[in-house]
Amino acid sequence: MAESALTTEELRQRVARLPRIELAHLPTPLEEVPRFADVVGGPRIFIKRDDCTGLLYGGNKTRHNEFLMAEALRRGADVVVWGAGVQSNNCRQTAAACARLGLECRLVLSRSAHRDEIQGNLLLDYLVGAKVEIVDAEIGPELDEVIIKRAEELRGKGRIVYSWDRHEGRPLAAVSYLLCLAEIVDEMQERQLPIDAIYVSSAGATGAGLTLAKAVLGLACPVRLICPIKWPWDTRADMAEIANQVASLLDLPHRLGADDIDATEDYIGPGYGAISEGGMEALDLLARYEGILLDPVYTSKAMAALIDHVRKRQLKAGQNVVFVHTGGTPAVFAYRDELMEAKKGR
Numbered sequence: 001m002a003e004s005a006l007t008t009e010e011l012r013q014r015v016a017r018l019p020r021i022e023l024a025h026l027p028t029p030l031e032e033v034p035r036f037a038d039v040v041g042g043p044r045i046f047i048k049r050d051d052c053t054g055l056l057y058g059g060n061k062t063r064h065n066e067f068l069m070a071e072a073l074r075r076g077a078d079v080v081v082w083g084a085g086v087q088s089n090n091c092r093q094t095a096a097a098c099a100r101l102g103l104e105c106r107l108v109l110s111r112s113a114h115r116d117e118i119q120g121n122l123l124l125d126y127l128v129g130a131k132v133e134i135v136d137a138e139i140g141p142e143l144d145e146v147i148i149k150r151a152e153e154l155r156g157k158g159r160i161v162y163s164w165d166r167h168e169g170r171p172l173a174a175v176s177y178l179l180c181l182a183e184i185v186d187e188m189q190e191r192q193l194p195i196d197a198i199y200v201s202s203a204g205a206t207g208a209g210l211t212l213a214k215a216v217l218g219l220a221c222p223v224r225l226i227c228p229i230k231w232p233w234d235t236r237a238d239m240a241e242i243a244n245q246v247a248s249l250l251d252l253p254h255r256l257g258a259d260d261i262d263a264t265e266d267y268i269g270p271g272y273g274a275i276s277e278g279g280m281e282a283l284d285l286l287a288r289y290e291g292i293l294l295d296p297v298y299t300s301k302a303m304a305a306l307i308d309h310v311r312k313r314q315l316k317a318g319q320n321v322v323f324v325h326t327g328g329t330p331a332v333f334a335y336r337d338e339l340m341e342a343k344k345g346r
């Protein structure tokens, strides 16, 4: 790859060609967590607070939705059909975006990853006025089928529907994470510190966007993607494809292959949506040493990977690591029993 790197400003100008609406509080803060770093015993750690994007408790999907909902409005949609697990952070943030934009929101939520008690994200879905349907379909292709069916039914009634479509939606979502990396690069430059590694929980658009941005900005450090879920497809090839769709959307010459995606499935633990031992340790330490909450499904497992890499000396004192906190914290209320059980003896 011989393309010359873009500056963060040039990257922002490139992205400014796409329709976008303002939903998130940006830039999010970049906070150092010295007491946590001390107890973990390795590099300096900076947390990019994308859990603070603002809308209904925030998270990475609010960045995504600045581009996705702009597309919904461009198409003249009057109803949005979205879906994922009952404790989906995506659906909670999308329901809030719909409330703000005056769009009807219909959610198809799978109880396959968590029981469907009205708590956490699910409670918030109801409070912002989403119409919720809870189904047994597995998250992934099976649930996608139900979403497509519901969207078709509404179209049959003359509604203009914007619905979650894995193939159409993810490149638009990923664009927003090019901008996130631009923020991180500027913030670390302001501190006059190099970045030695970036960690984030992702098996989709977020990681694809960050990895493409690394190439576009000519960053040398690894962008480590810690997968929260094992998809029934080749995740690395899939993320490279998302990145390449973004690149062509923005007329960028960069093309990534599966080998350019630094992703691991080693920290999923017992499964998607189930808390892991390492994740529980990470959640416990960051909460008690910094007063910052991780979530049980995504960010705690990504932080568990960071801690594990410190212990394996892949990360060392003197280095500067950025952890992208993608949100998800309302889920702690729905995971009360699991969290209190796992906390015993800590």
Ligand SMILES: *Cc1c(COP(=O)(O)O)cnc(C)c1O
Binding pocket: 059, 060, 061, 089, 090, 201, 202, 203, 204, 205, 206, 207, 295, 298, 299, 326, 327, 328, 329
């Ligand atoms: C959705 C989500 C992720 C993963 O985002 P992708 O774009 O699918 O990779 C990570 N963390 C949290 C808290 C999420 O809600």
